[in-house]
Amino acid sequence: MVYIIWLDVVVVAVLSGNRNYEGRVHPLTRANYLASPPLVVAYALAGTVDIDFENEPIGIGKDGKEVYFKDVWPTNEEIEQVIKSNVLPKMFVDTYGSITEGNDAWNNLVVPKETLYPWDPKSTYIHKPAYLENITMTPPGPPSVKDAYCLLSLGDSITTDHISPSGVIKPGTPAAKYLLERGVKPENFTTYGSRRANDEIVVRGAFANIRIVNKLLEGEVGPKTVHVPTGEKHYVFDAAMKYKSEGHDMVILAGDEYGAGSSRDSAAKGPLLLGVKAVIAKGFERIHRSNLVGMGIIPLRFKAGEDADSLNLSGHECFTIDLPRKITEIRPGQDVTVTTQNGKSFTCTLCINTQVCHI
Template structure:
C-alpha cells in the first residue's frame, strides 16, 4: 500500500505525553541533522496539510521554514522569476531561508518529538474524534471493538446478538440491505487536503482503475466532491472517473465536514432509524465530532480523498482491505484494495504532468472578475447597515442594547442553577452545532413561525448572522449527553424548580425570566474542536454566568472571557465527581466589585446551597482579559475604547 500524507501520524505523535494544547510546534526539526532529512522531501502541499491541521494535534500553529521547495511552488503557481528571486534574496538577507546544501546552524528547541517518516502508514480517524487514529490494517478489528464498547468516543454498545442485523429496504424499486458500518455518505471535502494535488489526483487514479475494472458505488451512498481550490477541477483526467462513480462537484466551500451534507435518501434514512443502525460516513474533512457530519451517521471517519473513494466502493467500514475484496469486477473476479491503489511514483508522475502554472494563472485572473450573480448585487448606500426586521438570516444583535459608557464592572454568580452537567471533551460542535436544523428543535419552531418552510431551514452555519436562531441552536446537538438526565442522549435538560424536562433553550429562557443565574459543569478539554465564536456567544445569550471545568481548550476559554462568561478550573486532582457534585446544587461565587482587586489566575471559592464549598482557579489569565470582563465582554470593551479615542 502506498503511504498517505503524514499529518495523521504527526497528529498521533503529538498526542504523546508532554505535548500540550496551546504550544507552537516548529517543523524544521524534521530536517535536523541529528534526525534525518525528512522535511526537505515533503512537498509544499503536504507541509501545508500538516501545518493546517495544528488544532487537531493541539498546537496553536505549525510552521515550516522557507526553502527551495517553497520557491519551486511559487514558480509553479505562476509567480514571475523576478518575484521569486526577490523573495529569496530578502529571506536570505534576513537569515530566514534554509538551504540544505549549506552547513546547518544547530537550532535549540524546548523539546523534541521524533517522527520517522518511514513508519507512516495508511490510516483513518474516528469514529467520533479526529485524534482517534486507526491504522488501516487494524480498522476491521477496531470497528468491532467500537460496536462492543460502552457508549463513548470509541463505543456504541451494540449487543452481540444485534451486531449482524440486516435491514431490508426498498431503494426506488430495487431490493437493498443495510448493516452496521455500511457507508451512506462518502465525501471528498475539506479546506485542507482537497487543495493538495497529490491526494486529489490520487483519488482520480483510484476512480479510474475502479471504473476500468467495472466497480461501482452503491446507489444509496451519497457521494460528493467539494474541492478546496477551483483550479482542482481543471486537473486533467480527474473529473471524468470521479463523476462516473458519483463524485460530482457540489461547490467550493464548507460542505460535509461542517455538517452541510444535505439529506440522505428517505428510504435509507428510514432503514437506519427503524433498525437503530450505526451508519457510517467517510469524508476527507478535518473534523468528525458527534452530530457534526449528519444526524443519522453515528460513525464518522476521516480519510484521505483516495481512501474515501475506496470506502465508497466497498460500501462499509467493516472490511479488512488486505484480505477481503472491495467488490466484484466486470469479469466476475474479486477486486482487492491493492488492485486499485496507485503507487507513489504513479501519483508523482501524474502530478508532474498535470499541475502546471497555467492552471493557477487562469484561476487567479478570474478571481478579480467575480461572477454575474455577485456582480449584479445592488450595493446599499449610507454609513449604517439597514437592518431588515423580516430577515431570518441577518438580525440586529443585542450586544450593545442598553450599553452605557461606564463599564458595568465584574459580576459574580448568585444561587445559580446548573443548566448542564457534561463529561470530558465537550466540543464546540456540542455547544453550537453548525449543521442541519432538526425539525423539532426550538430553532425550527422559530423559523416556521416566520413562514420558513422546512426545506428552507438551511443550516446553523448559514444562519449565524441571526442571534435568535443561534441562541436556540446552542446545545442543540442531537448527540449531547447531559449527566443531569442520567446518560440520556439528546439536547434536553431539567428545569429544577418544576422538574420538567425541556429543550436546553426553553429551560434557559425560563431561568432568565425568573431572574436566575445558570452555570455549566464540565470535564476536561471543554470547548475543543473548531474555534467557533458562537460556542461562547450562545451560552452568554442563554444567561450562563460561569463554566466550571477540569480544563479548557485555549481558544474557547478566550472566547468565553470575551463574552463575559467566567471560566473556572477545578484544582488539580478534583472534578465534579470527586467533589460529589451532581449538578442538582445551586452555585454561588463572590467576586470583588472593583476589577483592580482581582488577579489573573487567582484562587476563588465556590459555595453550594447544600453546604459544600470548593476552590477553583479563576481563568482570567491576563490583565487585558480582566479589563474585558470589567466591561462586560470584548465587544463592549472595544466600542468604549474606540469612542474614547475619538473624543
C-alpha cells in the same frame, strides 16, 4: 407488517474534510473518521470500516474475483502523471490574471451608502444581536453569580459543535418554531451554520446537538435538560428561558477539554444569550476559553484531581461564586470559592489568563 430489529451498531462515516463531528454527516452517525479522498472511496467500496485492507478484499470484480486494496491504489507514477496532465500553469495565469476584476455577480452588488449596517428586522439570516443593545464604553465589571442553577452537567470532550452545532434544523426544535413563526417553510430551514449570523437562531441552537450527553438526563442523549426546581424536561433553550423568567442565574458543569474542536465564537455567544454566567470545567480548550472571557462568561477550572463527580456534584445544586466586586481586584489565575445552597464549598481557578485592562 414490518418488523424492525434494532441492533447495537455504531454507524460511522469516512470523510476527507475536517467536519468530523457527531451527527454532521448524517444525524444518525455516531463516529466519523478522516481519510484521504482515495481512502474514502476504498472504505465506500468495502462498506465498512471494520476491515483489514492488507488481508481482506474490498469487493468482488466483474470477473468474480476478489479485489484488494493494493489492486486499486494508484502508484506514485500514476498520480504524478495525472497532476502533470491536469494541473497546468495556464490555469493559474488565467485565474490570477483577472482576479481583481471580480465577476458580474459581485460587481453588480448594490452597496448601501449608510456608514452603519442597515439591519433588516424581517431577515431570518442576519439579525442585530441582543448583546449589542445598550452597549457602553465602560466595562460593566465582574458579574454577580448567586444561587445559580446548573443548566447542563456535561462530561469530557464537549466540542464547539456540541455547544453550537452546524447541522440541520429539525422540525419541532426551538429554532424551527422561531422560523415557522416568521413564515419560513420547513424545506427552507437549512442549517444552524447557515443562519449563524442570526442571534435568535444561535441562542435556540445552543447545545442543540442531537448527540450531546447531559448527565441531568440520566442516560438520555439529546438537546434537552432538566429544569431543576420542577424536575420538568425541556429543550435547553426553553429551560434557560424559564430560568431567566424566574430571575435565576445559570452555570454549566463540564469535564476536561470543554470547547474542543474548531474555533467558533457562536459557541460562546449562544450560552451568553441563554443567560449562562459561568462554566465550571475540569479543563478548557485554549481559544474557546478566551472566547468565553470575551463574551463575559466566567471560566472556572476545578483544582487538580477534582471534578464534578469527585466533589459529588449532582447538578441539582444552586451555585454561588465569590468573585471580587471590583474589576481592579481581578487577577489572572486567582482562586475563587464556589459554594452551594447545602453548604458545600470548593475552590476553583479563575481562568482569566491576562491582566485586566482598565479603560
